[in-house]
Amino acid sequence: MKRLLALLALCLAPAALAADTIKIALTGPYSGGSAPMGVSARDGSKLAIAEINAAGGIDVGGKKLKIEIIERDDEAKNDRGALIAQELASMPDLSGVIGSVNTGVVMAGDKYFQEKGITKIICPAAGSKSMTQWATPDGPKQLSIFRFAAHDGIQAAMVVEEAINRKLLKVALIHDDTNYGVSGRDDLLAQIDKQGKKLQVLTVEKFKIGDKDMTAQLLKAKAMGAQAILIWGIGPELAAVSNGMAKIGLKVPLIGGWTLSMSNYIDNAGQNANGTLMPQTFIELPISPRAKAFIDAYHKAYGVTRIPSPVSAAQGYDAVLIFAAAVRQARSTDSLKIRDALEDLKEPVKGVIATWRKPYSKWDPANVETHEAFRREQVVMGMVMDGRVVFGSEADKQRLAKEQQ
Amino acid sequence: MPVSFIVQMAVSGALMGLVYALIAYGFQLTYATSKSLNFGQGELVMVSAFVTLSIMGTGLPYGVVVLLGLLFGAALGLVVERTGVRLALEQKSEGWILLTIIIGLFLFSFAENVWGRDDRPFPTPIPADPIHVLGVDVTGLELSVAAGVLAVMALVEAFKRLTLLGKAFEAVSADRDAGELMGISATRTVMLSYGLSGAVAALAGILVSPITTVGPTMASALVLKAFSVAAVALKKTGFGVVVVGLLLGALESLASFYVGSGWREAPGLLLRLLALAVRPTGVFGKAVIRKV
Numbered sequence: 289m290k291r292l293l294a295l296l297a298l299c300l301a302p303a304a305l306a307a308d309t310i311k312i313a314l315t316g317p318y319s320g321g322s323a324p325m326g327v328s329a330r331d332g333s334k335l336a337i338a339e340i341n342a343a344g345g346i347d348v349g350g351k352k353l354k355i356e357i358i359e360r361d362d363e364a365k366n367d368r369g370a371l372i373a374q375e376l377a378s379m380p381d382l383s384g385v386i387g388s389v390n391t392g393v394v395m396a397g398d399k400y401f402q403e404k405g406i407t408k409i410i411c412p413a414a415g416s417k418s419m420t421q422w423a424t425p426d427g428p429k430q431l432s433i434f435r436f437a438a439h440d441g442i443q444a445a446m447v448v449e450e451a452i453n454r455k456l457l458k459v460a461l462i463h464d465d466t467n468y469g470v471s472g473r474d475d476l477l478a479q480i481d482k483q484g485k486k487l488q489v490l491t492v493e494k495f496k497i498g499d500k501d502m503t504a505q506l507l508k509a510k511a512m513g514a515q516a517i518l519i520w521g522i523g524p525e526l527a528a529v530s531n532g533m534a535k536i537g538l539k540v541p542l543i544g545g546w547t548l549s550m551s552n553y554i555d556n557a558g559q560n561a562n563g564t565l566m567p568q569t570f571i572e573l574p575i576s577p578r579a580k581a582f583i584d585a586y587h588k589a590y591g592v593t594r595i596p597s598p599v600s601a602a603q604g605y606d607a608v609l610i611f612a613a614a615v616r617q618a619r620s621t622d623s624l625k626i627r628d629a630l631e632d633l634k635e636p637v638k639g640v641i642a643t644w645r646k647p648y649s650k651w652d653p654a655n656v657e658t659h660e661a662f663r664r665e666q667v668v669m670g671m672v673m674d675g676r677v678v679f680g681s682e683a684d685k686q687r688l689a690k691e692q693q
Numbered sequence: 694m695p696v697s698f699i700v701q702m703a704v705s706g707a708l709m710g711l712v713y714a715l716i717a718y719g720f721q722l723t724y725a726t727s728k729s730l731n732f733g734q735g736e737l738v739m740v741s742a743f744v745t746l747s748i749m750g751t752g753l754p755y756g757v758v759v760l761l762g763l764l765f766g767a768a769l770g771l772v773v774e775r776t777g778v779r780l781a782l783e784q785k786s787e788g789w790i791l792l793t794i795i796i797g798l799f800l801f802s803f804a805e806n807v808w809g810r811d812d813r814p815f816p817t818p819i820p821a822d823p824i825h826v827l828g829v830d831v832t833g834l835e836l837s838v839a840a841g842v843l844a845v846m847a848l849v850e851a852f853k854r855l856t857l858l859g860k861a862f863e864a865v866s867a868d869r870d871a872g873e874l875m876g877i878s879a880t881r882t883v884m885l886s887y888g889l890s891g892a893v894a895a896l897a898g899i900l901v902s903p904i905t906t907v908g909p910t911m912a913s914a915l916v917l918k919a920f921s922v923a924a925v926a927l928k929k930t931g932f933g934v935v936v937v938g939l940l941l942g943a944l945e946s947l948a949s950f951y952v953g954s955g956w957r958e959a960p961g962l963l964l965r966l967l968a969l970a971v972r973p974t975g976v977f978g979k980a981v982i983r984k985v
Contacts, residue, residue: 320810465955493954498914500905501942503705504949504957507698524812524906531904535823536701536830556814556906558821 309356310346310621312337312611313376315387317364322389324551324596329412330359331590332604333386335582336612338589346612349619355612358382364389366396373397377404383621384408386607389600391415391467402432407614407627411436411607412600415471419656431651431659432627436607438546438662443567444475445483447518447543450565450669450680452486456516456541460509461492462502462529464521469494472520472545490514495525502532510538519544527556534560541565549670549677551596561672565680568670569662570602570641573678575689582640598677606639610647610661613637631658642666642691697828702950703943708835710942711842712901716912716919717926717934718846719893723774724923725866726879726886727782729789731773733797734894735916740800741766741891742898742907743808746815755818762899763892770891774884782883804909812911815902838900845896846931849889862886921961925968937964 314333316326337355340346345354360376362369369392376382377400385401385408388394394414401408402422410418416439422431451459461476463469473492480487490512493505506529509517519529519542526548533542541563547553548566557564572595574580582605586595595601610633615621618629630648637644647661668688669680679685716738720730731737745762753761777796781788820833853859864872865882873879898912905911922941926933944960952959 323809323811495954496914496957498910499957501705501709501946504702504946505954507702508950511695511698524908527906528904531821534821535705535832537823552812552906556812558814 308353310348310353310383310615311356311358311379311381312383312608313358313360313385313387315360315362315369315372315376315385317389317393318361320364322364325389325412325600326361326364326387328595328597328600329387329389329604331586332601333411333608335585335589335601336605336608339585340608340612346615348615348621353621362388362390362393362397364393366390366392369393370396370400373400377401377406381621382406383615383623384611384626386411386604386611388418389413391418394418395421398433402428405432405624405627407432407434407611407623407630409434409436409607409611412597412603413437415468416440417471419659422651423653423656425653427653429651429653430627432623434630434648434659434661436603436610436647436661438567438569438667439660440472440475440545441479442662442664442667443545444472444479445664446567446667446669447476447545447565448479448483448487450543451516451518451541452483454516454541457486458488458490458513458515459518460490460512460514460516462505462509462517462519462521463492463494464525465494465496466522468522469520476518476520495521495529497522497525499525500528502529503536505529506532506536506538510536514538514540516541516543519548521545522547523550523552524556526553527561530557530560530564546599546670548672549597549599551594554672554675554677562674564672566670566677567667568677569599569667571668571670571677571679571685572598573685575685578638578640594676602640606637606641606644609639610637610644699947701829702946704829704831705835706942706944706946707939708831708839708942709945710922710938710940711839711935712897712915712938713918713922713941714931714934714938715842715845715893715897715900716916717923717938718849718931719890719897720920720923721926721931721934722849722890722893723778723883723886726862726869727778727883729778729782730793730923731770731777731797731887731890732790732793733773733777733800734890734919735912736797736800736804737766737769737773737891737894738898738901738912738916739907739909740769740804741895742815742902742911743804745895745899746813746902746907747808749816759899763895766895766898767888767892770887770889770894771884773891774887778883778887779880801909808907808909810909812906812908815907817903819903821903834903838904841896841900843935845893846935849893850931858885918961921965921968925964 314330316329317323318326341354345352360372362372376385388410391414394410419435463473491508495502530542543565546566548564549568554561572583574583586601613633613635614626614629618625631650633646649658652658668684670677671680719734724730741762744765748761749758773796777792778789819837823830823832853862861877862882864877865879869879922934922937926937941961945957948960949957
């Protein structure tokens with residue numbers, strides 16, 4: 289009998305061992321067109337996890353537990369995302385998930401996390417639909433999905449604001465014909481109305497993924513006397529627009545979504561990218577000791593001199609810190625308890641983007657912002673200058689540097 | 694609307710059209726001799742561009758790099774001919790359709806795995822700054838595309854007309870069996886045409902890469918348009934594709950301006966429809982009477 293018990297204990301040992309760690313899954317596109325965002329976010333998250341583990345782990349109810357990482361590449365494919373979500377959701381001792389870039393992947397997979405009560409923080413991106421899908425009258429009363437990204441609404445508001453502030457009142461709107469581009473156009477038009485219709489939209493033009501000659505659209509903007517181009521698109525086509533503007537001598541500011549900070553835009557547009565403006569949650573400049581420490585650690589850990597997507601890396605880092613704070617407060621590795629703690633974080637979390645005070649609150653289907661961490665003040669205008677993104681305004685830089693002291 | 698704008702758009706569009714024409718020319722070369730074409734032509738363009746980019750990384754001078762790129766394209770064309778086309782032609786089957794598609798898919802995966810899926814810039818010594826010519830802004834890159842396309846087509850056409858090997862090429866194009874009876878090796882001529890076609894594809898890749906950037910999907914949009922150009926032109930010389938390519942490019946640009954940028958593709962589609970309606974014996978037609 290004793291021997292049987294010993295054997296039983298031996299069998300149970302691995303399970304007992306597993307409970308000695310906090311299991312967090314990192315997911316996202318680590319290959320393919322969205323890889324700069326996915327990889328940077330993952331690497332930023334890993335940096336935070338390494339720091340936490342090096343300090344002995346998280347204090348969970350008097351016992352220090354280390355974080356164990358489970359990593360999955362969704363390749364930006366919806367079906368892969370759904371499979372990974374199913375796999376992760378079926379793990380009995382998973383504490384949470386941090387990741388995702390692509391709206392489609394989120395739409396395909398997040399329902400499994402919600403069903404099983406696995407807390408997920410969407411980071412670094414995904415369109416507005418990823419949250420609004422839950423905000424229906426017959427939607428869940430308790431939501432396990434949180435978002436940690438500057439949503440398109442904030443970005444569109446900032447783009448319109450920037451054009452008004454710079455007194456560029458006649459604008460041309462150009463967007464790609466994907467879901468992302470079309471919803472960006474709608475957000476921009478809605479914001480123009482909301483901010484008092486100060487901007488006059490001369491023309492709305494579109495282009496397809498793969499188009500390289502934007503002369504016709506840009507000439508139209510030039511002929512009508514556009515003072516700025518507002519744009520919503522992705523990567524190489526943005527570069528084609530920027531290069532086309534240089535060709536026909538259309539020297540007006542290009543303002544658009546944060547995709548304008550991606551390396552495949554900056555590299556392919558070269559000198560022509562200088563002066564491009566876009567909302568950013570993080571700028572790769574050592575404006576404060578906290579920012580400097582993060583940037584240096586990232587460069588050293590991954591052997592680079594430029595973070596592929598600084599915004600994603602910083603968001604990945606801060607998301608882990610917030611999650612860790614929730615685990616500490618919940619005094620548990622149970623995902624539902626962590627969710628409740630996230631909705632009511634007592635302690636401020638000193639991140640690299642900002643000091644997060646109560647980033648989330650109790651889920652309210654009538655107000656998606658309850659599960660959104662970013663507000664207008666955490667986002668700044670970035671500007672491309674000689675292959676890097678710098679602050680678009682000195683005031684933002686001073687404000688952030690002061691806040692992080 | 695000032696006239697200069699219309700001219701500007703037509704010129705910008707037409708210069709892109711020349712790239713369609715060059716890729717279309719690659720289709721035409723092999724179709725002339727063997728009545729077959731490489732459905733993986735777009736992947737040939739893409740892989741050649743990637744290989745050229747890799748060679749450039751070694752620091753060789755630009756001229757040598759381009760030459761090596763063209764040689765690689767020609768070699769790849771020969772590989773396609775040997776593995777995908779020759780046996781099918783010998784058996785008078787249409788197996789080359791599937792085989793060339795398979796080779797294309799293989800090259801696509803190969804490129805994704807070797808060079809990754811990101812779009813990369815393609816450095817070139819040709820300046821991208823705009824030049825003002827007769828009231829129209831063009832970039833040095835666009836001019837280099839035009840010059841390269843026209844030069845290589847003129848060269849190949851001259852070769853076909855002026856050299857003995859070229860005459861053999863023309864003979865096989867006219868009538869494969871009669872050519873064989875005259876002692877011309879049809880197999881060798883088809884090989885030659887695939888080699889040339891590969892080099893033309895490589896040139897298209899090298900010329901267009903500084904504008905489009907290099908990535909696994911760089912040629913997928915181009916090759917469809919090139920195909921419609923080839924289908925419409927359907928002549929044995931390169932000048933037909935040049936005219937159709939220029940027209941299609943200019944039409945796209947103007948349609949984008951006047952009808953709306955969402956309608957940009959419409960002229961190309963209409964062109965394809967028209968080609969099939971008016972000339973149903975297009976590229977795949979078998980209505981040619983074969984004397985037994």
